[in-house]
Amino acid sequence: MAAPSGVDFGRILREAVLAAAVAAILGLPLLGLRLVSGTKGLQVDQRWDWLVIGVLAVFFGRMALAFLRGAKPAFAKAGEGAGVVGQFVRQQQRPLGVAALGFALILPFMPFSDRYVVDVTTLVLIYVMLGWGLNIVVGLAGLLDLGYVAFYAVGAYSFALLGTTFDWSFWVCLPIAGLCAAMFGVLLGYPVLRLRGDYLAIVTLGFGEIIRLVLTNWVEFSGGPNGIPGIPRPEFFGLEFSRNPESGQSFHEFFGLSFSGDHRIIFLYFIILALALITNLFVLRIRRLPVGRAWEALREDEIACRSLGINPVNTKLSAFALGAMFGGFAGSFFATRSGFISPESFTFIESAIILSIVVLGGMGSQIGVVLAAIAIIVVPEVLREFSEFRMLAFGGAMVLIMVWRPRGLLAHRVPTIRLGAKGGDP
């Protein structure tokens, strides 16, 4: 039955026909029919040629894929390529991290860096920070949280409300926002302690939606769908970033520079860079402390943990609280950066993006999160020109990553060295 080359034509043909049939069924309403507004209102337009092209493309595409897989070389090589890159990154983690940090520090002053580049990088850094925060909960403690955006929202609204109501500055509100989010983390964590896996995911998903719905509907408190405008901008040691400051001096006057809107953009960039770095250092360090190891052990085997005298309640709550706290920090940064927030920024899709960053990066991997955040945030930005096909390309990229690196870009757990023990740092 099998051809000498090891390629089974009959099977490939069957698979291709099956895939084409599925494509035909799906494509019939999606490609074949289209609503157009004609003279007599909405009319159904038929586009059978599109459908045929689509089905044929799937048929031959499936065949090509099967051949590549059957014969392996090219496909597997591409996969190996990704593996080699992953291994290189793993081995050179420290120098790469330093290089990335160095690059991040000089980026805003590079000749090609305009406002747009800095803006996008700031966005990437927000997601890197969120990814690192969620990594505590999902990657280390192994608790699948689909409602992480709730903590992001709590952080953003804590700062927005405190800032607009009491006129408190960003730097005062930042720790408060983090604390608020951590409190909500415990609040969510407590009732769901017994749940695991799928059930936990459902409850956290619900929690995320509850927060968003409360913010949307409790108009007196949060402004409802109108959001909160006029959120204070961060100050540089009391210096404002505006042309005509209301009080005191402004940044450009103090340093004798001519006013430029870019100052604030760059300042914001450095704030989020610092916040993300703090998150990273914190996570790196806590992984080596008993509580960090307890999270990982809890992910591996809860019953064994209990029989070793670990209190699973406190351990899980601490993971939820700390993860939430970093979400809260990122949230208040988001609020101060955009100056306006509304519940629309905190939909489920945000949770999904943050979670996919963590999963794509390889659960528990710090550098993986950075790479994945760049991939997920920058790639759609770059593909903006092909706006219609952007999600298609994005989906395709995700599928490829999952085929080649099913456990994430950098799926490799680095053993921890006990703090205080003799011997070098890894």
Add this chain to the structure above:
Amino acid sequence: MLSVEGLHTFYGPIEALRGVDLSVASGEIVTLIGANGAGKSTLLMTICGTPRAARGRISFEGNDISQLPTYQIIRRGIAQSPEGRRIFPRMTVMENLQMGAVTADEDHFDEDLERILSIFPILGERRDQRGGTLSGGEQQMLAIGRALMSRPRLLLLDEPSLGLAPLYVKQIFDVIREINERDGMTILLVEQNAYHALRLAHRGYVMANGKIVLVGTGSELLANEEVQNAYLEGGH
């Protein structure tokens, strides 16, 4: 040191333990043998607080521990090497041992580690290897080593010979004797391998259907006809 009186435990409507009395004195090795489903593992787990005892009293060093949560029972000086070993597969041998020491005083860590690596030299050779990549026997040693890292006064071992090659079984039993004789560790051992367990133990209990049916010293039970017929038939 440990005494269990009139212990009843339920899994839903099923009564797994029907009034168990058992005691372990300091410095003793006590073994618990019996057929599958007799309630041996349930008894060990109930001592550790999951599942919780429905009736009866469990006291450790004079204090009732039957209402404490598992992690507090463990912190009082009981360590358990659970059934099925339950080591952390993705963590290294070293990290597994560190996890064993979470309740112990930091200052003892190096000393305890050295002691355990001298009992199980193979763990020293494998210290940076992931737990999941060890062989079954090595995993069992790791599970026992991990339990010992907390400096327990009472060690509960649940079927340490399960699924191991005969050579490893002998090694594990030798180690159990060694830590009892050298360190004076009190051990409660649950075993299917009745012959080895009874030869090792000072005293033994035979369980059937959630009750203790026979008590005696190791050699008495080995010589007992009922025990021979039920648990030692067909060699060892």
